[in-house]
Amino acid sequence: MGAVDVANKDLTASLADKKPKVVFVLGGPGSGKGTQCTNIVEHFHYTHLSAGDLLRAEIKSGSQNGTMIQNMIKEGKIVPSEVTIKLLQKAMLESGNDKFLIDGFPRNEENRAAFEAVTKIEPEFVLFFNCPEEEMERRLLSRNQGREDDNIETIRKRFKVFLESSLPVIEYYKAKGKVREIDAAKPIGEVFEVVKVIFTPKAEKLYEVVVLHIFFEVLNTTDRLCNATIDK
Template sequence: MLGRLGRLVPAAVRSVQESFHTLQARTSVMGKPNVIFVLGGPGAGKGTQCARIVESFGYVHLSAGDLLRAERIAPGSEFGELIEHHITNGTIVPVEITCSLLERAMTKSEKNDFLIDGFPRNEDNLTGWNKQMGEKVNVRRVLFFHCSQDICTARCLARGAAGSGRTDDNEESLRKRFVTYETATMPIIRHYEAMNLVSQIDASRSPDECYAEVEEILNKL
């Protein structure tokens, strides 16, 4: 099964890339887009904070997870099954697909300031992003929402019980997602820390308290 799913990746990337103009053409007119990465464990409140940033600062919020979930159920999607396999198992979708979906969304938006939520999540993501997008955008900051696994898990389970519609808001998937987060995503955060690009926010606090700190960070950019 995995062999067949793996063969879908090249076709998926071609399908995405052939449907839209590249970001490179857009850049020649508007200049390089500005990107802020938003990272943190499942349930750390990334989406909530991104919504407030959009409202106050006018950024376009691109959730890597939301783009993948939308593509998974899109009618006629060539690689929905591949995405479903990775999401259900708490593993990471091939970077070629995620980068292509992000590039497509950025090009389609015709805006210049973006929050990219939940990406890059591992070394392969980072390498693929730098190869495909590194020369096309300016990465200005990484917002790192730090929260304990217990708090994050409780939030995700409550979200699932409230009808989030996410197939990964369950204890088994969450355990796998946290293993992935600790072993794969934390090294990416450390990488950006070494570049003095990370702002760490205590996400165990209330949304209002978190946002007050976020607002202060963004006002300094």
């Protein structure tokens, strides 16, 4: 086993010892997830980690790893999941915290599988900011200080990438009962009220009870309608 492998193994072991609480934060461009992450950090004391920000910071540092990442991006290559995951692990350990919002990652199924395999960590849940494409488009185009590529063509390409790559991740965790889906088309304050319910202690159990209650109410209503039809 090489020195790099040993270092990576130590990183994984050290992080596993902390038993961190990880929440994946996913949503299309313009869904408002960044704003809500800021609110969650302020109110619930999570550490907010953006995979994209970590990669950019590593490039800016001028390290050997950063140069490798920069060259891969210039050549149009995809940065290996393990590289991004190592940066996330390092940031998690250095934060001194044990509660993390991982924003915009995993971007695809390969990212997801690699994260769980490397870190031995499954997310507590996935916070999914679901917003209609038309609303996200309107928000991005109305920004005064948006990204340089915030034009209609590139925005729609970003939507397409999100739908093709990230939705399968959401569906995977939805099948495991781990997705907390939020209507992100509403005003910021209203969205955060829903977020607060999810992050308030014991809210996980309450959320499941409410969902089950709604399910059985619908089931009972359906049964009554069926019985009424049969009686006729």
